[in-house]
Amino acid sequence: MKPTQPTHLRDLALLAVALGLLSWLAVRQWYGSLPRLHWFVPLSLGVLAVAEAISGFQLRARIRRRPGLTPVDPLVAARQLALAKASALVGAAMLGLWAGMLIYLLPRLSTLTAARGDASTSTIGVACAVLLAAAALWLEYCCRTPKPPEDSDHPDERRLA
Secondary structure (H helix, E strand, O other): OOOOOOOOHHHHHHHHHHHHHHHHHHHHHHHHHOOOOOOOOOHHHHHHHHHHHHHHHHHHHHHOOOOOOOOOOHHHHHHHHHHHHHHHHHHHHHHHHHHHHHHHHHHHOOOOOOHHHHHHHHHHHHHHHHHHHHHHHHHHHHOOOOOOOOOOOOHHHHHHO
């Protein structure tokens, strides 16, 4: 079975840029018909980011078999890895969507009445999306198994074995 490859920042950046462009085009076309955006809408991304960061610290300690902690069931680690990979993609996608809206709104702050509030919400969205992507990458990093300890202190003896 082939091991899972780590998530590449390049892939996340490409997704964010592509969705940012699509978001900018959509907001440019339909901004007048969008409902008002409340500041708390993007906070769910921030809540997920905090939960995944905490989970990463706990999982890392359990994988490294810190005293007093139960070892990790491999299925739990696999589920956390799947969550991390999916959350990294969601974070990058939402970063692109919120950034596209923000890029549309910034030049129009003085001309559109609703732009100031929506720009604040978009800024919160960008920040929370970045936090989610970073927390997901951290959780993915924490799912890695540590290298096995060396049996011998002498490098020559290891080569002969």
